[in-house]
Amino acid sequence: MITAIRTSYNQQFTPEKYQQFLAGIAQDAGISPAFRVAETPVFIPADLTGKLIQVCEEIVNVLLRPDFKTITRDAIPAALKVPRENDHPHFIVIDFAVCHAEDGSLVPQLIELQGFPTMYAFQEVMARQFKTHFDIPASLSNFFNGLDETTYYQLLRDVIVGDTAPEEVILLEVKPEEQKTRIDFHCTEKALGIKTVCLTALIQEGKQLFYLRDGVKTPIRKIYNRIIFDDLQRQADSLGEYVNLFQDLDVEWITHPNWFYRISKYIMPFIHSEYVPKSWFLHELPVIPTDLENYVLKPLFSFAGQGVLIDVTQADLDNIKDPENWILQHKVKYAPAIATPDGPAICELRMMYVWPDGAARPMLVHNLARISKGKMIGVGFNSQDTWVGGSCCFFEQP
Structure with a gap:
């Protein structure tokens, strides 16, 4: 440029x-x-x-x-x-x-x-x-x-x-070695001295979480969170048993998932x-634009480009049953x-x-x-x- x-x-x-x-x-x-x-x-x-x-x-x-x-x-x-x-x-x-x-x-x-x-x-x-x-x-x-x-x-x-001991801080992901961003996990470990842990490897005792670090059960005080929770929901059936992260756990989230x-x-x-x-929630759209070709339709709860409609038509709008979960944005x-x-x-x-x-x-x-x-x-x-x-x-x- x-x-x-x-x-x-x-x-x-x-x-x-x-x-x-x-x-x-x-x-x-x-x-x-x-x-x-x-x-x-x-x-x-x-x-x-x-x-x-x-x-x-x-x-x-x-x-x-x-x-x-x-x-x-x-x-x-x-x-x-x-x-x-x-x-x-x-x-x-x-x-x-x-x-x-x-x-x-x-x-x-x-x-x-x-x-x-x-x-x-x-x-x-x-x-x-x-x-x-x-x-x-x-x-x-x-x-x-x-x-x-x-x-x-x-x-x-x-x-x-x-001021937390690095061994008590983890980077949390689902199947981290399968993620396209896994190189960032390696760079984070190298720079900060923390370990990357798969959700399925967490150990829960009451409200406390642990993981095995070099075979030693180690308490977790902080979670550097890299899990996208709607992705977790899509994979849930293939993961077997794992800790429910939606309960009250004695950990500090970096950044909190909400x-x-x-x-x-x-x-x-x-x-x-x-x-x-210019963007509107679809259910609050004051009037449907006559030039829909100049807009994109985005689902609120889908990420990485999934579900985005680039060439919007009136039929697309008519087919949406949950307009409160979509935004119409000027292209x-x-x-x-x-x-x-x-x-x-x-x-x-x-x-x-x-x-x-x-x-x-x-x-x-x-x-x-x-x-x-x-x-x-x-x-x-x-x-x-x-x-x-x-x-x-x-x-x-x-």
Whole structure:
């Protein structure tokens, strides 16, 4: 997106450098990614950086509303509510499409947001390997708010582990070695000294949880939660017996599972910004637009792009029996903003926040990018194209 830097990067790129970059990631993490990593980072110009920070802070202002828990009381499915919810999430991720404004400038448009941690450890590894194997200008940064590699990991350690013994903190997932994001689990273990544990390996005694660490029954004080609970429900029948996480357990959640639902596409109708597409709960839609082709229909309680209807028709609306569980959102048009050797690509950017206990506001810390040449974006939708996949951004300061 920064023309001079993009041109220079493309000219200096070689398949050999790319393979060395991938090998560097695998060596650093201990395993190779289970998804395609793009050949390039995304270079964000200062103007777009400023717009991204502006809209993110506008969204944060909504999260800080004193009535936020009231307006999101129906966001959590009744069967998925977990006790001991805290005052705010420890992690927030906000996804934007990169689009063109009417004047041709690049602007962000909100796609999705979640009170959930994804890829926080791995994204730093990827950015560092890009800097190691390619010529990334020192004037650009993958971090925000003055962080660097050392202080970034210290912040993660403070929030996830804190003053708890690392062996009493676990990263919890369902069948972690089968997850596409498992490389992040390995990076987290390496950076923080905590273990990844499958839900089926938990041991319950009263309200207390334990796991076997090197054969020793070890108490669990904190859970760095990576389970998406509707995914858990879909897999429940294949898991055998496991601890019921919806009971009152003597653990601290990082981030508490309820925030995954409170901070989600559910709150998009409450956010008003030039960089947030108009959205309505389907059952509150004042009038059905005559240009439905310019809208997308999203189920509130489905994730990773599942169930999204891109080409909406009146028949689609007529077939929905639970309109309170859907939102109609104005469609965004991705800009072919990334020049690659075999054609332009589109992208989404994820702005990643950390919210330490006691902090007045969450803090923007890092980022993630997804690059695509298809209709849908995401590592699960990539075709056999090159210069697509998971990536990261380097930002010019506004």
